[in-house]
Amino acid sequence: MSLAISTTSIPGDLEEKLSVIAEAGFAAVELHEPDFTGFHGSAEDVAQMAQGFGLSINLLKPFNDLEGWEAAERTRAFDRLERKFDLMGALGTEMLLIGASSRKMSIEQTATDLADAADRAKARGMRLAYLALPWAGLVQTDAQALDLIQKIDSPNLGLALNSYFSLADGGKPAQLRDMPGARVFHVQLSDAPRTPGTIRSLKRHFGMLPGLGSLNLAGFVKVLSRAGYKGAWSVARVNEHSPSPGGRTLAQDGYRALVNLLDEVSRSDPDLHFDIPDLPPRVYSSGIEFIEFAADATSGKELTDMLSAMCFRMERKHVSKSVELWRQGAINIVVNTEEEGFAHSAFIGHGPSVCDMGLRVKDADQTVARATALGTPQFSQPVGAGELDIPAIRGVGGNVVHFIDEKSDLHRVWDIEFEPVAKTEATQPAGLRRVDHVAQTMRYEEMQSWLLYYTSTFEMAKSVIVDVADPAGVVHSQAIESPEGEVRLNLNGAEGHRTFAASFLADRFGAGVQHIAFLSDDIFETSAQLAAQGFARLEISPNYYDDLQAQFGLDDDLVARLRAGNILFDQQGNTAYYQIYSQPIFQGFFFEIVQRSRSYTGYGARNASARLAAQMKHQRPAGIPRT
Template sequence: QPGGRTLARDSYRSLVNLLDEVSRTEPGTDFGIPDLPERVYASGFEFVEFTADETSGAQLADMLSAMCFRMERKHVTKSVELWRQGAINIVVNTEKDGFAHSAFLGHGPSVCDMGLRVKDADQTVQRATALGAPDFSQPVGTGELDIPAIRGVGGNVVHFIDEKSDLHRVWDIEFEPVAKTKATQPAGLRRIDHLAQTMRHDEMQSWLLYYISTFEMAKSPIVNVADPSGVVQSQAIESPEGEVRLNLNGAVGHRTLAASFLEDGFGAGVQHIAFQSDDIFETSHQLLKSGFPSLTIPENYYADLQATFGLDDDLITQLRRGNILYDRAAGAEYFQIYSRPIFNGFFFEIVERRMGYAGYGARNAPIRLAAQSKTQSVKEVQTQ
């Protein structure tokens, strides 16, 4: 019974994590549990890796180019590319064997791996596996690094990069620079702001427990997001300084866009990645010049926005021109641009946070979902 195994694993993880916390606050207690390193402080995303074939890989390359990423390096022996902008590393893997290819066969083009920056990669794996996470390894070629990793919930892989060894030099050791054909002006994307993982609603607790027992992360209250065809529950978790933010989105029912993503991708996975900009309007200007396929936001949204927040005409014009969504809370502001969906409903987001805005623009989610639903409907009509 898969459900029984999941319950047993979650119960074990929860119990060991609780006993570990008690033993740290009550010296001298001995519960006979494995000797665990402390919860891990993840200080950022080192990379996100996509698995693709030639067709979807070209589609992804077009989208990355439209966001002004540069393909900077290629793996010395494999069909793997490194695309970069700011502190963002996007890996595109079109290998015909290995874990990434297996992930492609199982889920289609998708995020198959992510790397987190940690203080000690080996200790991170030690804690995660002691709490029941399966470790992960695959054959390492000549000159390649054996990067510590585990399997996350849903079968994706999480690698850990530290500076205690050569791990943080992986891009110099395993990859070689490519000749630049033309200069690409960046769009001001600095780092990964957050990553959103979509799953069945009944899987959410497993994912949440996995993250907060392994990593030093806090959770926010669950938010119900209205999809045109139902409800999606969203749970945000993040590291103490916001270096790693994750949104866990649980699909309720079978008709929502989140449920459609699960069906198309044959299970849970990363549905969108948000990049952070320091100046959303400069970024928007560059994106317009580079042909970025932004999600079209309906005109009435901007009229409602002006009425709600009393924004001046010039700002509304700028927002409308760039298909930019806006939110404000306690004087802090948030700006969002979405790409149109690509394979299996995956999409990118670009955000700017001002004055310490801590949320994710939940009030805009129904607008985004309705716009995506409309885009999806148009695509379905065109392919019939």
């Protein structure tokens, strides 16, 4: 039961495709014939090359429009089939994917042609995997294809299934419950969002990696496995309209998505077993333990001035390094101005920025074990005397994610590696209790990779992607969060070059954390305390508040308080959300303070345009023309 991927999913020439597919961990490939016809070498060369990479070619595809021809045209169609058998023999594969013909014909003629093809395949020691297509002339559903295959009753003719075609029109995995597993020769896995429309119109746009859409692929795999399917599980062709982060990344994403899916199925049904690594379960994170910034003396002073204005206080210093711990409530902000080590390298590469984040987990070592088994690089650096070796992996944009558990001394890191500083004066807190969410900005083509990274490693659910209107373009925002909301992340995919998010990427040479939101229980009390400390907040257009009052029918006093504090507001039913933003620092990084009233679950998406406009205005002082 091998793991496979279609060569059409990976960009590059055939040798590059096979190389990155093998490197990602796959054992087999579906060979797309145009990849062969564009290759400067023989079929035997391709077979030898695949073998050299440790790959088997488990299927050649596609063969279309076999059925429905008459006289000389039928002869030519079957001559084509025989030549494909010749090619398959040279490639070392014994299975051919046949797509249902687009021609209009009778069921009798279709059965006759497929029976003839099956006989020819038997004579050549080949097998035919027949795929129903929603746009075919006759055989458009799995049920129709299976009915034909059972009537013909040949061991050399079986069914090919693609989860997209089976489920995207609203079909349920249960409809395949009576599918005889021995009749299924090949299974392709492809996801899709919940979007109205016909499969035919959506296929070009919504062939997605497993886990990125909303189809019940776990149920699909479970039903087929229980029915006795023993063949390969293959990642189907990724559509040409998906963002493409590069061949190596796509292959790694495909492997991660497939292994994560099969792991999910085996955990829900221990009787089902797949040829995948033995993984610890997905990780439940109970919160963000710390966020670390890489800075130099100048930018570190700019950051700590803003932290002071938000009523954080420096509580501890590292025993041997230029590293400070700033605290308020359950929030730990680490400011690292060391001139060597990982943080310094991050500063050289990205400027002042978030370089590390610590998550609280039940078992730090198991967390790293799952992440690395799915292809995430482990992180390590030399540990000094008296320092803890905290398990870690690489995260978004090359940043690091450390894991803190209570099974060891890891949760005592602040007591072990840091020493208290003398308090010169009392700092009145501003009511900031914990990190509400962290927003990571990346190029749009990277967004799906990082979504898979989080959802395959951690117990996190994704929301629907929201398109946010920036004054200079569109930013795609995907929120993910742990079951109880202890860890919330916003993944923001920037397109183009002129949006506020894109300018952040350009200034720091890659993806990273663009803003951090802190949670308050009383936004107006927090706002007053921030004002007393001289907090530099983002100024919101007065027009926003006129529209806000009309939108929600708010009373004059509340609108006046919001306007006076440059506080944004959103409402969902009887829940409410309040937001205050800092002015940007570090070429686009900013802080946010939020209040969630009556368990508001969103992120104030309707306010994003007003916030972005204000930030763009701040980035472009008065008198400076647009470029």
